[in-house]
Amino acid sequence: MTAELIDRLRAEITAGPVLGPGDDGFADEVAAQNTAVRHAPDVAVGISSEQDAAAVVRIAASAGVPVRVLATGHGSAVPVADGILVTTRRLGGVSIDVSRRIAQIGAGCRWAEVIAAAAGHGLAPVAGASDNVGCIGYTTGGGLGPLARTFGFSSDWARSFRLVTADGEVRTASAEENPDLFWALRGGKSGFGIVTSMDFELVPLSTLYAGTLFFDADQIARAFGAWVDWTKTLPETATSSAIILRLPPLEVIPEPLRGKTVLGVRFAYVGEGAGRASAGGGETAAGTAGRDLAREGERLLQPMRDVATVLIDSVQDMPASRIADIHNDPRDPGPGWDRGQLLTDLDADFVNTFLGVAGPDQQVPFVAIEIRHLGGAVARDVPEGSAVGGRGAAYTLILIGVPDPALFDTVLPPAAEALLAPLQPWISPEHNVNYAGGLTVPGSYEACWPAEIFQRLAEIRSTYDPTGVFPYGPPER
Structure with a gap:
């Protein structure tokens, strides 16, 4: 099954590696910032575009294989032991819309890149204590940085997300478009899809x-x-x-x-x-x-x-x-x-x-x-x-x-x-x-959430991922 899955993925992924456990580069591809956690998925896929993310999800869904996501691996606490591990580090890049004070942030970016890009305009992101942490995983969990009392959770400053959901579709989640997903991604953490980028409002702070x-x-x-x-x-x-x-x-x-x-x-x-x-x-x-x-x-x-x-x-x-x-x-x-x-x-x-x-x-x-x-x-x-x-x-x-x-x-x-x-x-x-x-x-x-929020998150996951392509929660779940 794994060999067939790898062949299907290699046929559709336009750039980035598709690696099995025996392939050169596999260990480096799945390595986390926390070196005590050693991921061992069936397949590792390094995506570099939304199209590749969509292809991975479609193939995984048809094969009944779970998909998990790894950016920097700061949040890795439990090893991934099966399925497809998608790495997003190649989805880099930060662009600043100065007039709107918006940073468009690729899923593979760390806060240091956003801080540096914003600083030249007298702007700053409401980021975490460490500028080495990946922006997406940190923000989707909330994020409490060194300016939290002034500016709140970092997730409060997310203005939209681009993600691939379990049906292989690329969606925008914002206050105007798919607002239920937008609500969930600002603090609900995982189980909604592969986030490929985020629009994040900056504050004027030098x-x-x-x-x-x-x-x-x-x-x-x-x-x-x-x-x-x-x-x-x-x-x-x-x-x-x-x-x-x-x-x-x-x-x-x-x-x-x-x-x-x-x-x-x-x-x-x-x-x-x-x-x-x-x-x-x-x-x-x-x-x-x-x-x-x-x-x-x-x-x-x-x-x-x-x-x-x-x-x-x-x-x-x-x-x-x-x-x-x-x-x-x-x-x-x-x-x-x-x-x-x-x-x-x-x-x-x-x-x-x-x-x-x-x-x-x-x-x-x-x-x-x-x-x-x-x-x-x-x-x-x-x-x-x-x-x-x-x-x-x-x-x-x-x-x-x-x-x-x-x-x-x-x-x-x-x-x-x-x-x-x-x-x-x-x-x-x-x-x-x-x-x-x-x-x-x-x-x-x-x-981690009030009961009514926990229930609503479960309902949104069920709506967008009825077959459980994206596992979430504790290891036994």
Whole structure:
């Protein structure tokens, strides 16, 4: 069956490889950013056009073979073990319509390409913390970046998608055309088709006051408690997160942080003139400029600078094109394990409980434990509605495991459960699919959306993919 399938695909795919497991280049074609996940589909197809995507889907549907999609592989948590794996990295390219502030983004693009293309026009995408992440998978899950309180979920800024649905047809999904699919793709994640491109509205933003304050281990308790209180005073134009890092003694790490457990307080301020677009993509002010931006940013951040001794202070004026410097996430492929939750409002009891299970005196197998402040624009849905889950949460929590695959199945899951158990009073009943990790915890997938949204997503999938060409959800589904 596989040999026949490969022959049919090679006869119709106009460009890009069609590879079986024994072919040269197969392993590279299916490699993910998370190297702990090794995909082993029956066939890998590298598409370079919508026509190729449509051909793959038609052939798969007629053969009763499932189709899954791989772009950068940042979201890969569970190996693909059968069917066709479509890789979209060859669907690149970014074009900017300056007058409309719209970026047309190919499915294979990473945020770095969009940021660079927009920066020359004084524009910026509402992107993620890492500019190395693929745009499409991130956006269809919602996307909470370092400007989330000001501009909301990244998916709120998607204006249309092009995709191939299970019948092999190329469709546009927007507020005017196939609006049910558009609603679903802004937060519903997967199971609707192969997205080939996205139109994404940009914001006029050229400068930030942003960076990170680092505190040594003996200052963490004081600084973290102050951070929780401080977040309740911030305007929507400021977004912050706090992260406990357990850093190895490697030379690539700055000497003041090397081999230490530290707290990083990340901060991004865009200016008092910035805000959400209006219905239909209205005007957004560019924000406070120049010295006014820095002066107001300094005023807002000063309580955190004063609360404890700062080990490193990198907060400064920076071009919006350097937004990825705030989180400074790794860019090279490597093994990864994470587990996320959303949180309700935090208080002094949370601070004490959290430090008791995750603070610097605890021995836990997590290199990073991060909490991001939400609210503001995150809490407001777009006028036409969207499927994204988690708008009512106040904070996020994510655990990043020690990057040793030997720990991923046996050590990290029970360690995560032990850490999260005392935090249950603050864990939100809402969840978000981009924070759900491998979806191996029973019920975690269903919890990514309110029940009525989950049901509507299932109905839309059934309408556009009645035979289940595009699998979705946890591994057992």
